[in-house]
Structure formats: structure tokens, C-alpha cells
Amino acid sequence: MTKEIPNYGKTFALLRAGCEVQWEEYIEHDFVKSLGNGTLPQASFLHYMVQDYVYLVHYARAWALGVVKAESIEEMRLCAATVDSLINKEFSLHIQTCAAQGIEESSLYTATEELETIAYTRYVLDAGLQGDFLDLLLALAPCAFGYGEIGLRLKDNVYSGHPYEKWIKTYSGDDFQNVCIKVGKLLDLAIASRVGDTPQNSPRWHKMQARFTKAAELEANFWGMGLRAGKQ
Numbered sequence: 001m002t003k004e005i006p007n008y009g010k011t012f013a014l015l016r017a018g019c020e021v022q023w024e025e026y027i028e029h030d031f032v033k034s035l036g037n038g039t040l041p042q043a044s045f046l047h048y049m050v051q052d053y054v055y056l057v058h059y060a061r062a063w064a065l066g067v068v069k070a071e072s073i074e075e076m077r078l079c080a081a082t083v084d085s086l087i088n089k090e091f092s093l094h095i096q097t098c099a100a101q102g103i104e105e106s107s108l109y110t111a112t113e114e115l116e117t118i119a120y121t122r123y124v125l126d127a128g129l130q131g132d133f134l135d136l137l138l139a140l141a142p143c144a145f146g147y148g149e150i151g152l153r154l155k156d157n158v159y160s161g162h163p164y165e166k167w168i169k170t171y172s173g174d175d176f177q178n179v180c181i182k183v184g185k186l187l188d189l190a191i192a193s194r195v196g197d198t199p200q201n202s203p204r205w206h207k208m209q210a211r212f213t214k215a216a217e218l219e220a221n222f223w224g225m226g227l228r229a230g231k232q
């Protein structure tokens with residue numbers, strides 16, 4: 001299993017190093033480990049997938065808010081492209097996985113939200129509503145970077161007949177990895193144009209790191225919700 005830190009840009013490297021404990025708790029969560037080795041109970045995985053569909057609906061709304069909060073056409077373009085990739089690519093994994101288990105897309109859209117889903121999605125949306133483009137981006141980023149890193153770590157685990165092969169291949173695949181690289185570039189450029197080339201020296205850095213760290217914690221919390229479902 002590769003433990004190399006992916007190259008999603010300079011700011012990702014800084015932010016990740018600034019919350020190593022929370023980041024490890026996110027990307028090395030027991031949910032992730034058991035998904036990787038195929039022992040995750042199917043009930044946990046399905047419950048997670050339904051909640052994750054709901055999560056992605058709000059996450060796409062938050063990227064759409066990025067179009068509103070952007071300060072250049074390039075920023076607008078990237079936010080719009082991420083909305084497109086979420087709605088037209090990542091959603092298909094959830095729709096197809098749930099359909100195979102007899103759960104229709106219409107019931108995914110109206111699924112009752114777990115507290116962990118509400119906490120995370122509304123945290124991200126609120127970051128964008130009360131803050132500026134950077135506040136929003138820092139709350140959005142751990143979602144992309146963390147799943148990108150997990151996908152790369154788990155991809156060598158896939159064996160023939162692995163129950164979660166499709167999930168692992170989605171997040172380790174080129175489409176998703178390209179999204180992570182593009183988000184990393186957007187973050188680097190957005191930071192450089194607003195706080196300069198050494199953001200860690202900016203008086204704003206502490207708050208920026210805190211936004212990113214909180215989103216990483218909410219990711220770990222979200223996995224916990226999936227694990228709990230398998231025990232009920």
C-alpha cells in the first residue's frame with residue numbers, strides 16, 4: 001500500500017502537515033481500513049452510500065456557491081466544472097450502487113439526513129455563506145483531497161471479486177484524481193492572489209488552517225456514522 005502524500009499542490013501539503021493527527025484519523029479510519037480489505041459490512045457501506053448521496057447534493061450546492069463567491073472567471077470556471085463532475089460523474093457511483101440493492105434515486109434524494117451529514121454539509125455551506133471564497137474553499141478541500149489520497153492508498157488492495165472495487169476505482173481513477181489536482185491548483189492560486197506566496201506567515205493562516213482541520217474532523221465523524229449503521 002502506497003503511503004506517499006499525493007501532489008495536490010503546495011497549500012494542500014501545508015494544510016495537511018498542520019493537522020496530521022486529524023488527517024490520519026480521517027484517511028486511516030476503521031471504516032476506510034475495512035472498506036479497503038473488503039470486510040466492511042454491506043449494511044454499513046449501503047447506509048454510508050445513501051447518506052453520502054445526500055452529502056454530495058449539498059456539497060454540489062456549496063461548489064455552486066463558489067461560482068457566486070469567485071473573484072475571477074477562472075475561479076468561476078473551476079467551480080462550475082466541479083459541480084458538473086459531481087452531478088454527472090461521482091453521483092453515478094452512488095446511483096448505480098444503490099440501484100443494484102433496490103434503492104431508487106428518488107428515495108436517495110429524500111433520504112432522512114443523519115446528524116453527521118447535517119453537521120458536515122451545513123458547516124461547509126455556512127463557511128461559504130458567512131465567509132469569502134477562501135473560507136469556502138478551505139472547507140470544501142478536505143473532501144476532495146482526502147478521498148483522492150484514500151483512493152490511491154487502497155487501489156493496490158483490489159482483488160478479484162472485491163466487494164468495494166467500484167468505489168476504490170472511482171476515487172483512485174483518473175477522473176477523480178484530476179479533480180483533486182485541479183482543486184489543488186485552484187487553492188494555490190486563490191491563496192496566492194489573496195494572501196501571498198507564504199500564506200503560513202499571513203495573520204489569516206490560523207483561521208484558514210482551522211477551517212480545513214474542522215472539515216477533516218467532520219469527515220472522520222462521517223465514517224463513524226457508517227460504521228455505527230453496521231452495528232445496529
Ligand SMILES: Cc1ncc(CN)c(N)n1
Pocket residue numbers: 052055056090142143144147219222
Ligand atoms: C463525505 C464525503 N467526503 C468526500 C467525498 C468525495 N467527494 C465524498 N463522496 N463524501
